[in-house]
Amino acid sequence: MGTRKIKEEFENEKTIDIQKKAKELGLSNDQLVEMYQTMVEIRHFEEMATQLYALGKVHGTMHLSIGQEAVAVGTGLTLQSNDYLINHHRGHGHFIASGADVNKMMAEFLGKDTGFCHGHGGSMHIADVSANNLGAQGIVGAQMGIAVGVGIAIKIKKTDQVALVIFGDGAANRGIFQESLNMSSIWDLPVVYLCENNHYAMSVEVERVSGKVPFKDRAKALGVPGYFIDGNDALAVYEFMKNAFDHARAGLGPVFVEVETYRILGHSKSDRNLYRSKEEIDEWKQKGPIRRFEKLLLEGNIITENQVIEIDKKMAKVIEDAVEFAENSPEPKIEDVTEFVYA
Amino acid sequence: MPEITFRQAIHDAMVEEMRRDKTVFLIGEDIGTYGGAFGVSAGMLDEFGTERVWETPISEETIVDSAVGAAMVGMRPIAEIMFMDFVTLVMDPLVNQAAKARYMFGGKATVPLVVRMPNGSGAGAAAQHSQSLETLLMHIPGLKVVVPSTPYDAKGLLISSIRDPNPICFIEHKLLYKTKGNVPDGEYSIPLGVADVKRTGTDLTIVTSEIMVHKSLSAAEHLSKEGISIEIIDPRTLRPLDVDTITQSVMKTGRLLVVHEAVKTAGWAGEIMASVSESPAWDYLDAPMRRLTGKDIPIPYNKFLERAAVPQEEDIIREVQAILNNEY
Numbered sequence: 001m002g003t004r005k006i007k008e009e010f011e012n013e014k015t016i017d018i019q020k021k022a023k024e025l026g027l028s029n030d031q032l033v034e035m036y037q038t039m040v041e042i043r044h045f046e047e048m049a050t051q052l053y054a055l056g057k058v059h060g061t062m063h064l065s066i067g068q069e070a071v072a073v074g075t076g077l078t079l080q081s082n083d084y085l086i087n088h089h090r091g092h093g094h095f096i097a098s099g100a101d102v103n104k105m106m107a108e109f110l111g112k113d114t115g116f117c118h119g120h121g122g123s124m125h126i127a128d129v130s131a132n133n134l135g136a137q138g139i140v141g142a143q144m145g146i147a148v149g150v151g152i153a154i155k156i157k158k159t160d161q162v163a164l165v166i167f168g169d170g171a172a173n174r175g176i177f178q179e180s181l182n183m184s185s186i187w188d189l190p191v192v193y194l195c196e197n198n199h200y201a202m203s204v205e206v207e208r209v210s211g212k213v214p215f216k217d218r219a220k221a222l223g224v225p226g227y228f229i230d231g232n233d234a235l236a237v238y239e240f241m242k243n244a245f246d247h248a249r250a251g252l253g254p255v256f257v258e259v260e261t262y263r264i265l266g267h268s269k270s271d272r273n274l275y276r277s278k279e280e281i282d283e284w285k286q287k288g289p290i291r292r293f294e295k296l297l298l299e300g301n302i303i304t305e306n307q308v309i310e311i312d313k314k315m316a317k318v319i320e321d322a323v324e325f326a327e328n329s330p331e332p333k334i335e336d337v338t339e340f341v342y343a
Numbered sequence: 344m345p346e347i348t349f350r351q352a353i354h355d356a357m358v359e360e361m362r363r364d365k366t367v368f369l370i371g372e373d374i375g376t377y378g379g380a381f382g383v384s385a386g387m388l389d390e391f392g393t394e395r396v397w398e399t400p401i402s403e404e405t406i407v408d409s410a411v412g413a414a415m416v417g418m419r420p421i422a423e424i425m426f427m428d429f430v431t432l433v434m435d436p437l438v439n440q441a442a443k444a445r446y447m448f449g450g451k452a453t454v455p456l457v458v459r460m461p462n463g464s465g466a467g468a469a470a471q472h473s474q475s476l477e478t479l480l481m482h483i484p485g486l487k488v489v490v491p492s493t494p495y496d497a498k499g500l501l502i503s504s505i506r507d508p509n510p511i512c513f514i515e516h517k518l519l520y521k522t523k524g525n526v527p528d529g530e531y532s533i534p535l536g537v538a539d540v541k542r543t544g545t546d547l548t549i550v551t552s553e554i555m556v557h558k559s560l561s562a563a564e565h566l567s568k569e570g571i572s573i574e575i576i577d578p579r580t581l582r583p584l585d586v587d588t589i590t591q592s593v594m595k596t597g598r599l600l601v602v603h604e605a606v607k608t609a610g611w612a613g614e615i616m617a618s619v620s621e622s623p624a625w626d627y628l629d630a631p632m633r634r635l636t637g638k639d640i641p642i643p644y645n646k647f648l649e650r651a652a653v654p655q656e657e658d659i660i661r662e663v664q665a666i667l668n669n670e671y
Contacts (some may be wrong), residue, residue: 004594021393084416117449127448132413136447139439146440149420151414156368156394163412179402183409340450341484343508 018235018300025239029302035077035234036297039069042093044319045102048093049109049123052271057317058112062123063090067264071196072097074237078245079164084150086143086165088196088260089124090263091136094166100128106322112329119332120340121280122218140201141174143167144193148180151189151254162248166194166244170201172215178222180255185223188253192244193219195256198232198263203275219256231259232289263288272275345527352489352526353383353459353515354500357421359530361391362421365507370397371375371423373671374426375480381461381520384516389497403429407436407458411510414456415444419505426472427462427514429567441510442485455508457501457562463516463604464555464642464653473649475553475605480512481581481614487511488571492556494524496579499533500660512552516553536583540592543593545599547663549613552577555602555654562659570666581611589615590624598666604653607636631671635662 022032046064065072068090076097079085085298087094095105100116108115108125116126117233127135134150137143150226154161171177184191195215197205216226225247229236237259244255262284266273273281286293297303303311347355348417361367369384369391375398378385388396399406403424410420430437437458444452464473481488487509491497497515504511516583540557542563549559556577564575578585593599599619601612612634619625619632637653665671 012447044653086412098666117447117451120445120449127446127450127451129415129451134412134414135444137434142408142435142440145405145436146406146412146415147409149412149414149418150416151412152368152370152397152409153416153418157417175407176404179400179405182400183402183405187397206464216548340446343445343453343455343486 002212003328013176016296016322018302024055024126025235027238027241029297031077032214033193034299036293036303037315038073038076039234039293040268040311041102041137041315042069042072042096042182043290044315045092045096045105045322048060048319051182052110057110059266060122061270063268066091066267066286067284068196068198068261070234070293071237071259071261072192073258075164075241076282078241081291082159083191084161084162084163086147086163087136088143088171089138089140089169090168091126091137091166092123092167095126095133098133098170100126100133102318105321106330107326110326111331112326113326117181118336119238121202134220137264141167141171142178143181144171144176147191148183148189151169151184151191151327152187154190155187160249162183162245163191164194164250165191166196169195169199169206169215172218173201173210177218181219181222182253182279188251190248190251191254192241192248194241195258196261196308200263200267200276202267203271203323205275212246214258216256216258224254224256226256226258228258228260232287232292234289234293238257240331242253256281264288344526346523347494347526348495348520349494349515349522349524350381352486352498353501354385356498356505357384358387358390359392360393360502360505364389366417367419367421368397369423370399370410372400372401372425374423379423380605381517383520384423384614388501389565397530403432404436407433407569408440410458411436411440411444411458413541414454414510415452419420419455421457421459421505424458427460427469427476428474430460430476433458434479437480437486437510437512438483439574441442442483446485452519453508454510457504457511457513459513459515461515461517463518464649465518466652467482467556467644467646470641475603475637478514478605478609478611482610485510488584489513489535489579490552490581491515491539492519492553492577494526495532496539499531500535500579502532503535504613507534510597514553518554522557526589533579534574535580536585537577538576538585540574540588540590542573542575544596546572546596547575547666548576548589548592548596548661549599549600549602550578551602552579552581553604558654558656559602559659560642560654562663565656565660566663571663573604573663584614584618588620590619590622593619593624596629599628599632600619600662600666601632601634602636602659604637606639607634607638610634611637612636630666630669631666633662633671635659
């Protein structure tokens with residue numbers, strides 16, 4: 001569809017009555033369209049990222065979540081403005097879905113002074129602490145420990161906030177997974193664990209290195225309610241995440257939601273996809289979340305083909321404008337290189 | 344001024360700050376009913392309850408990582424790591440999280456936390472419970488490293504550490520816990536980054552910290568009977584390091600000996616000597632700068648071996664005499 005580079009042809013999905021489902025979930029048609037639009041926005045952001053990289057405009061690397069957009073929008077919609085987000089390194093989608101300004105994101109991606117982190121963080125460390133977005137984590141799994149502390153703070157302050165921590169299947173094999181879930185469990189901390197299982201920890205497929213999958217069973221073993229759901233189904237993600245947030249917000253303790261999705265592109269720019277077949281990637285492209293949701297919306301008469309094209313153009317323009325903003329922004333001042341070490 | 348123990352001074356600083364500031368809380372292993380492995384938090388669970396005293400499972404990485412998270416959202420956690428040797432388990436939270444959050448997020452994150460950790464040999468605790476690893480932490484931009492030697496310093500520095508908006512590693516030599524010293528009744532604090540002249544003298548400057556301050560003071564007392572006048576500078580914080588006070592002292596005495604319990608290779612004595620060599624004090628040196636440190640070995644168990652692993656009073660005396668006798 002439209003101007004997007006990666007085509008998704010989604011077929012054979014069992015038809016659901018989206019109007020009925022949306023009503024059950026309390027979602028308006030406008031919200032459904034917004035979810036779709038945000039998925040398209042994320043896709044455009046990340047496709048633009050690859051273009052900018054190809055043009056030699058990106059200094060570092062990046063970790064893209066193309067194919068995982070349903071997780072981001074289903075989750076982003078459940079976050080309330082005062083909740084906390086503790087994100088992973090493949091986090092562009094989650095930031096956009098939580099309402100982050102794409103101009104500042106793109107500026108950070110290009111290392112500019114107008115970026116969220118004044119060009120000190122880059123793609124892997126985008127944060128907006130004043131908006132309770134506590135940053136993307138470059139140390140796989142460390143965000144799970146940080147989330148425990150945020151949960152403790154919420155308990156001490158007696159607010160109804162929730163800490164959302166997002167990590168991948170790779171992080172679920174780190175020791176801190178056990179420490180963090182255990183501590184949240186014993187103290188009933190308001191932490192929602194979102195395990196974004198995209199099948200690969202860099203190049204290693206999840207089943208080969210995990211003694212027990214799905215990971216939700218490990219969560220259950222630590223006393224944390226665990227769920228495993230289709231992460232390419234935006235409404236299913238929303239439904240389970242909303243329930244998880246309600247549970248945590250009610251003071252009932254942590255919840256673990258594992259979503260199954262697929263990383264269409266490589267781990268980072270150095271990845272030549274030697275560890276998986278083109279057929280496998282193509283198969284997952286068929287199950288891509290954007291086209292799948294789009295089809296549901298069309299069949300449910302929630303949007304028209306024309307709207308689909310309009311949204312695509314509109315979001316492409318939003319991202320082009322973000323690039324223009326970023327490219328016209330100044331570099332950080334060299335004399336500021338020693339700023340921000342100490343408060 | 345009442346005389347209290349080093350342990351009591353640290354305890355009092357935490358209690359007073361927790362009464363003053365509701366965002367301060369404790370987190371660590373066995374800090375509740377047990378009162379902490381060295382009894383520093385004894386009674387605090389009774390006063391502050393489980394909402395302010397978070398007794399954890401044996402999960403060091405998450406203890407400090409969670410302190411980082413809590414600090415980023417407005418709390419002022421004090422985490423206790425039972426022995427400094429276990430700092431190796433929390434290097435990611437300290438080095439990659441606490442120290443870097445502010446910088447990599449463009450100055451927008453603030454991480455006000457204190458990690459307390461007992462270090463040092465002398466208790467027969469052997470290789471995995473006796474190390475002095477302060478240099479590992481001192482190497483990291485974004486961290487501050489505090490090394491008190493007296494009850495007065497410990498209380499005043501801990502209060503400043505708790506109020507500081509940065510991550511602080513607060514190191515407590517375990518043999519100091521029972522030592523006593525005068526501490527004023529009222530509230531006071533000691534700024535981080537200001538060295539203290541523990542003894543004034545004219546012939547040689549010793550820069551040293553923690554328990555080695557006391558060994559050096561005893562050595563200086565002994566040497567004074569031989570007519571040797573020693574000045575002892577206690578940096579009190581290794582990062583930030585008060586280089587000026589050290590260089591001024593060296594410009595006065597013309598001789599420098601750095602004494603620490605940590606092992607020699609890449610130890611902080613080298614940093615002090617390099618700083619002096621880069622300063623105007625270099626031109627005032629009348630003898631080569633020397634360092635007296637722990638041997639480059641793990642701490643052994645046997646009490647005679649353990650004693651031999653780190654500098655003792657007699658070693659300091661001998662080293663000072665050697666410098667003054669132009670043996671180097």
